[in-house]
Amino acid sequence: MAHKPQIRIPATYMRGGTSKGVFFRLQDLPDAAQMPGAARDALLLRVIGSPDPYGKQIDGMGGATSSTSKTVIIDKSSKPDHDVDYLFGQVSIDKPFVDWSGNCGNLSAAVGPFAISAGLVEANRIPRDGVATVRIWQANIGKTIIAHVPMTGGAVQETGDFELDGVTFPAAEVQLEFMDPAADEDGAGGSMFPTGNLVDDLEVPGVGTLKATMINAGIPTIFVNAESIGYKGTELQDAINSDEKALAMFETIRAHGALRMGLIKHLDEIAKRQHTPKIAFVAKPADYVSSSGKRIGSGDVDLLVRAMSMGKLHHAMMGTAAVAIGTAAAIPGTLVNLAAGGGEREAVRFGHPSGTLRVGAEAAVVGGEWVVRKAVMSRSARVLMEGWVRA
Template structure:
């Protein structure tokens, strides 16, 4: 019996924010995978180790969590005034699909450094020392991200003293600007509030009618008050992820919210669209102990937020959800804004399971519509390993 040998593909394993993923230059992918389609999806699933009925991804680069089952493809940009195009693929752990419906805000922090190191940014735009400004076209949602990447001696600076809750070691700060973050989602018409309301009554069979804020900013997100679903906002991962009934409740809310937002036509479609929308719950400030053992005082934060990604409570906060939080907080009357005390604000610091995070956003109203020109936050990124990733030659 003939056995097909493995092939090797240039790749870089990177941490960006509180996520990890396998990064590729588009030009380095096998020809069949350089275009969207079944071959590309099959290749990325095999790289990550999915679908895995054991949900461990032992035979791939994935780490068996939503934060580590990620892939990124970067190419020189085809868009005017942009340096690179960035495409994000969220690989399902136990099912055979790659979700292309949204961005990863955490890995966005690693795109600029990867692009510079990979020779995808014009050398004339990269200083020897100082800060390189990388203009990124986020291809999943059709938005611009500006990454400010520190440079030292002609190379991307990765070490530094910037600390990010949810990441063990300090690193260099990468500031991100998400321009016009209202997400262009299919069926949602690009509206920041797809229903036209800051707060809606969402009827969820078996749970009741919930007050929700549904927003397209950074990533489509459904916000609900913690107390309305029996929580305090101080929960850590085990309190939710160890409770199948709780997970089923959140998935039901997410499915019905997705239909209401116009992202899907029937709740059954939610199962194959795990990456979006996100569902999160908010609460007024309260003291709690973060997963690292760090004490978070009520006075340290403006509100508490817990968010689910790919069906599980996130260990910290998704970067795109942080954009949604910052945007919603800047708009008086949303559940996020009310949990933070209400009124006008251009920045918010919220508590998540791993600690706290600050995100800024400037909101204004024009012709009755809310507009947010950009959301700003800082993350960090570094290369963990680079070289080649190997997959069986018949895997795609």
């Protein structure tokens, strides 16, 4: 019986922040997959092991969670004053679908290290010792990310003492600057607040009318108050991910929020837009125990945030959602800002299921509208495996 042999493709499996993904150089992909389209999607689905009706991705590189079902394609940049172009594909676990609608802020931390190691950054821009500045064009959303990558002895430094809640072992710190993070595509019309309001009354059939802050920054995100949907903001994954009724409620809120934000034109379009927008709920500080058993005191954080990713409560916090949190917190009157105590602030530390995270943002009113010049946070990254992946 005739059979089609597998192909092997140079690839690197990396952790970035609290996510993992398979990284490729564009030129290493098969010719048909070097262009957007069905061939590329089919290849990435097979690499990750999707669609998998068992939800385990046993026959692929995926880890059966939204944080580990990810792919990245990197190439030398075609944009002036940028080093590399970064394209992110969020692979559905149980459906034959790759979502290209947004960025992954966690894996953004691994882009600079990968680009340097893969020879995609000009040698004269890389110090032997010190910090390399990698200028990244995030192709999904058309934004600039600046990564500050530590270098030792001419190589990317991966080991260090920087600790990130949600990641077991310490590593070297990679500082990220998300420049002008307000989204300006997908119908958002260039406004950080697509409805024109810091807080809206969002009518959701079967749920009620919720106060909501809908923001385009880092990634389109819908924030609601925890108490308005029956939560405290201290919940861990099992409390929500084992509750099918709760998951359906969050998806309904997400769909109606996406419609109000202009991201979709009809509610049924949300099924093909799993990665964006995100839905998150916020609360004032409270004591809780994180998923690792670490005790988080109310005095350790400015607010609590829990966020959904690909239909499940995230085990920590998506990097792009952290940008949205930092941005919204910097703008007086948003639900995020109010949960943090209100007023003007340049940074917040928020509690998530795995611990805490600090994120900063520079916000100002320009021409009567809020703008954010950049959002800043630290992550870490590490090569887990390199060689070839088979598909």
